Amino acid sequence: MTVTGEFARLQRRLGGDKVLLRPAECSSYRYDAIQFGTRPLAVVLPETVEDVVEAVRAARAAGVPVVGRGAASGLSGGAAPAQPSLVVSFTRMTSLRILPQRREAVAQAGVVTLAVSEAARPYGLMYPPDPASLRTSTIGGNLGENAGGPLCFKYGVTGDYVKALQMVDAEGEIHHLSRGAYDLAGLLIGSEGTLGLITEATLRLVPPAQHTLTLQASFGSVEACAAAVSAAISAGAVPAKLEFMDAACIGAVEDYLNLGLPRHAAALLLVDSDGDDPAQVEAELAVVEAAFRAAGGEVRRARNPQEAAALWQARRSVSPALGRIRPARMNEDIAVPRSQLAQVVAEIQAVAAPYGFPLVQFGHIGDGNLHPNILFDPRQDDPAQVHELAHRIAQVALRHGGVLSGEHGIGSMKRAFMAEAVDPSTAAAYWAVKDALDPAGRLNPAKLLPPRAARPVRGEEPHVGA
Ligand SMILES: O=C(O)CC[C@@H](O)C(=O)O
Numbered sequence: 001m002t003v004t005g006e007f008a009r010l011q012r013r014l015g016g017d018k019v020l021l022r023p024a025e026c027s028s029y030r031y032d033a034i035q036f037g038t039r040p041l042a043v044v045l046p047e048t049v050e051d052v053v054e055a056v057r058a059a060r061a062a063g064v065p066v067v068g069r070g071a072a073s074g075l076s077g078g079a080a081p082a083q084p085s086l087v088v089s090f091t092r093m094t095s096l097r098i099l100p101q102r103r104e105a106v107a108q109a110g111v112v113t114l115a116v117s118e119a120a121r122p123y124g125l126m127y128p129p130d131p132a133s134l135r136t137s138t139i140g141g142n143l144g145e146n147a148g149g150p151l152c153f154k155y156g157v158t159g160d161y162v163k164a165l166q167m168v169d170a171e172g173e174i175h176h177l178s179r180g181a182y183d184l185a186g187l188l189i190g191s192e193g194t195l196g197l198i199t200e201a202t203l204r205l206v207p208p209a210q211h212t213l214t215l216q217a218s219f220g221s222v223e224a225c226a227a228a229v230s231a232a233i234s235a236g237a238v239p240a241k242l243e244f245m246d247a248a249c250i251g252a253v254e255d256y257l258n259l260g261l262p263r264h265a266a267a268l269l270l271v272d273s274d275g276d277d278p279a280q281v282e283a284e285l286a287v288v289e290a291a292f293r294a295a296g297g298e299v300r301r302a303r304n305p306q307e308a309a310a311l312w313q314a315r316r317s318v319s320p321a322l323g324r325i326r327p328a329r330m331n332e333d334i335a336v337p338r339s340q341l342a343q344v345v346a347e348i349q350a351v352a353a354p355y356g357f358p359l360v361q362f363g364h365i366g367d368g369n370l371h372p373n374i375l376f377d378p379r380q381d382d383p384a385q386v387h388e389l390a391h392r393i394a395q396v397a398l399r400h401g402g403v404l405s406g407e408h409g410i411g412s413m414k415r416a417f418m419a420e421a422v423d424p425s426t427a428a429a430y431w432a433v434k435d436a437l438d439p440a441g442r443l444n445p446a447k448l449l450p451p452r453a454a455r456p457v458r459g460e461e462p463h464v465g466a
């Protein structure tokens with residue numbers, strides 16, 4: 001049967017409104033939040049795991065790739081098809097159950113991240129992973145990218161909260177994966193839909209901290225800021241959140257919202273300490289404050305939750321603020337050892353300067369996770385230059401013992417850099433796992449894995465199994 005015939009049959013089996021076939025309808029499923037992909041051949045909107053099975057089997061019969069998709073709030077192209085594909089969009093799989101006795105949530109892939117904590121709150125529980133997109137992103141997408149967020153310094157990333165997964169494999173078989181020996185669930189986390197489609201997750205919930213205190217600190221140099229962070233952590237502080245903004249980032253947010261941020265500063269830190277005992281929370285923030293002041297920081301404490309919310313508004317507004325400077329951006333997500341941070345920030349600035357693009361750096365400094373953003377205008381700027389600079393920034397991270405992604409995944413954007421990030425034997429091990437679980441290379445091809453011949457590649461060679 002032809003590809004069109006196969007998907008028309010899928011539409012008849014699942015019902016008309018669950019399968020989109022018209023090019024105009026499929027077009028909007030080619031993007032994530034900032035990356036472009038190829039228009040899908042068809043889009044399935046499953047409501048049950050059985051619908052997902054049918055979709056995967058139809059794609060197999062048609063001989064086309066399958067690309068899973070949550071809310072497409074990702075930034076590395078994970079959900080943007082690299083080739084004409086069948087997209088499985090999970091937005092209708094939103095069943096969510098809270099099991100308070102077990103401190104668990106059972107969430108289908110399309111459940112919005114924040115909805116888990118909202119549903120858990122009446123039971124005195126919460127779900128800590130808090131990617132910036134948590135109001136729109138889905139659990140399935142978070143699992144695919146192993147998303148983090150400001151709270152992950154103290155509380156850990158998405159994968160730390162997974163107790164079990166349900167997934168549909170490349171053949172359309174359903175699996176129930178738990179943690180432990182042969183941690184197949186762990187293998188699926190962060191695999192960007194290249195090993196299977198996660199359809200449901202059993203997530204660990206925790207009681208929320210009863211008290212939180214917030215402070216902001218500004219520094220005259222990134223070196224002083226990085227030294228302050230190291231000193232606070234060495235002194236025993238484990239803040240719930242520890243976020244960094246460079247001067248360009250402070251300026252971008254100030255231009256956007258005029259919040260009264262210190263424009264003269266070279267670096268800004270935002271810190272939350274939390275816990276159940278107010279005295280302990282206060283003691284931890286005092287440790288942080290003393291370390292910051294000793295490093296030359298100007299510290300401002302929030303006196304109440306309203307002031308704390310106002311301080312955090314600055315950090316939450318970074319992404320929208322960037323859109324006002326240039327219409328497009330290339331977002332990096334490197335993670336480097338904390339000891340290297342100041343040097344990495346400076347080197348990235350130096351590497352970027354000759355290109356002339358506005359460059360903004362911010363991120364989850366407690367984890368050494370930085371988001372250097374290259375801002376550009378696709379009507380005027382050369383995309384090859386943007387890509388080249390992104391590559392050079394990635395190389396700075398690798399030179400300093402870092403990795404390409406802390407939380408956004410590799411996707412299509414950073415795949416070309418992967419051969420430099422993993423050694424050939426590790427690349428071969430990745431491919432051995434991929435070949436074992438997806439021998440035909442049908443699941444989200446041309447993402448994450450370095451091209452088979454482990455050598456630096458600048459472009460993509462999009463063919464199934466590449
Ligand atoms: O939009 C971005 O560049 C980063 C998004 C997110 O990871 C954040 O930390 O705010």
Ligand SMILES: [Zn+2]
Nearest residue numbers: 132149371407
């Ligand atoms: Zn982030």
